[in-house]
Amino acid sequence: MAHVVVVGSGIVGLATAARLAGRGDRVTVLEKEPELAAHQTGRNSGVIHSGLYYPPGSLKATLGTAGAASMTAFAAEHGVAVRTTGKLVVAVTPDELPRLTVLAERAAANGVPARLVSAAEAREIEPEVACVAALHVESTGIVDYPAVCRALARAVQDAGGEVLLGRAFVSARSPSDASQPLRVTFVQDGEPRETAADSLVVCGGLHADRLARACGVEPGARIVPFRGEYFELAPEAAGLVNGLVYPVPDPRFPFLGVHLTTMVHGGVHAGPNAVWALAREGYRWRDVDVRDVADALCWPGLWRLGARNVAPGTREVARSMSRSLFAKSLSRLVPGISRNDLVPSPSGVRAQALGRDGRLVDDFLLASGPRQVHVINAPSPAATAALEIAAHVVDVLDRVTERTAA
Template sequence: MTNKHYAIIGGGINGLSVARQLLLDFPDAKVTVFEKENSVAMHQSSHNSGVVHAGLYYEPGGLKARLCRRGAELVYKFCLENEVAYDECGKVVVALSKEEEIRLNAIYQKSVANQVPDVRILEASEIQDIEPNCIGTSALYSPRTAIVSYGDIAKKIAEEIKRKGGSIILGQKVTHLTERFNKITVHFDNNEHHSTVFDYVVTCAGLQSDRLAASSGDIETPKIVPFFGQYYVIDENFKNYVRGLIYPVPDPKYPFLGVHFTKRIDGQMTIGPNAFISFGRENYSGKKINISDIYDFLTYKGFWKFSSKNMPAAMRELRTVLSQTNFVSEAAKYVPSLANVSVIPATRGIRAQAMESDGSLVDDFVIRKQGNITHIRNAPSPGATSSLAIAEYIVREVMSHG
């Protein structure tokens, strides 16, 4: 492995995790990470809820289920070994009706199949033993669900990469890759290319993953359609009304989860996120509209097919976008004593949602190998939880290092 040179495109938590795993498994390999920003973890890695998901919802046997469970274990171990804050605050998924109880039981069955530790169903009278201000007809309790800062984890991984002899090159936007005779050239947006040719490349481009893959010769679909999710921090005087995480039971009629309470690693309590189309793949402020990104989804037939099937969901989410009062009232269904709590805007995340041309959302992780290039095409939640396990999977099962 001494003469093998790997390039990783993207300095978010997934790209950094892959670079780290390569150096762990092949200490003599040369590993170079290219990141377009001037720091690592500037996008989805630092614009998320910070939840270490336990694996409740995912289809047993799928990549999400497998890599989430393994990833949660690896994140805990990494935080312990590197003195990164980790809070096992627990989570309740709360049913408000008999209909939701049926769906809740199905989630419980998946949790058991996925070997999520210590999950159990709570009767209505037991919910307040866990969350004293929460109401519901029943709940699924996951005591091992935790919270972290994935931005902090990514920065620690970056430090480890450098200690192990890897390189992280910042401020270099990669536009495409070309492979010839099993050697890969990395091209930048200034029409230059890297003087070194690489033996293997892994692209971890998040919100730009479809564009980089397609420009490098991979298939056009699935395409990324960006959805923003706004979080709000509640008045600090009320943050202790919720101990950990309170989630709704997912409704299969809606493509996204719905507003919930999420404790943050700094001790603040957040409400969020909603989910609505973003007028820019990297429009974290909500003010930087990107015409090219808008044109991209408006001219994609998959977006219009998705929209036609999900108009009620769009109207529900739009109400929370336009009104903080409606946003808070969605969460207050579970904690009525917070119905009038004041909130301030916090993190706005943008979900890199992969969508097929028929309008269906891609649920599982999508990792495709094209020659000696491996593309992460879809890694939404629990992508951050799974990052260290995704890296193991790519390095040990997807790539060939011959």
């Protein structure tokens, strides 16, 4: 029985741990926070994505499309709140129609059930929506991702594994003798500790690149944090939305744009926007980490990304500063939403891998070393695809472990 240490109790880390424990490995999960899913997983809008947006053949497309089914089934099996709602991607003006058609073609290529509908048909689904046409995506849903994480943690424990909170992973050392275990260092109650492991999986999220380098693995990109700010619709405005309403993505900007999402436990989420966060765990403008800022500013990719996105980036910052502008973006989709309808909601930070050339890493990205695998880039739809990503990670881990032993 191999002993595998998994770092991180976000949904990808726990899904990987559960898959390893389920096949008979002895698993120890190390999590620096005092609770599960404290960062990206616990601070997103709870959407089960369909695999709609991603280049055919990419990991996001293949694992995301499969994940829409497997995540829905897992939640239902474990009594986690889940609902398949479908969503509308709406073209508000005629100039958006060509992009909507391209999106429909990509849906077909990825095997995503979706159909173009007229404005009248769209209003049968969402009576208050404003559009000239829309894409109705049937397999999109909503789920309680923190509850999924709790179910995955129980699966690890039921299989004899451990989920240890308040343990901050530091590094791992690979001995020259492959028959000897990895030495894994972590901090507990301010004191350094060490454990042995046959192999290691690090799902470090916002710190993935740093943790990879601490283990002697080159991540291939730099993590740059982008904060997504959310509001909820006030109860008197929540009835304006039945399900999920998204804009047609602007291909000049790497994020989807603010949208409206019915939440699985009630209410309607609005957002997120996307602004550079001044700390990797920076959920407010006043959250500033000098090391994180310096790390980002020293990476040429950030400057190149900014130079290519001056106008949309400026709009995102302005929308972050103005509730009226935020409401105006939403009212393009559903007229009648005003700033008085927006109630602040906790924000999230997306760990986005950025290349030296200024291009966002557009797919899931893994890096590996002797008997270890690091999940470097796992933004949306990683929560949707978590069970499928876990299977992929375990396959990669098995290959690198076999190579090390050979």
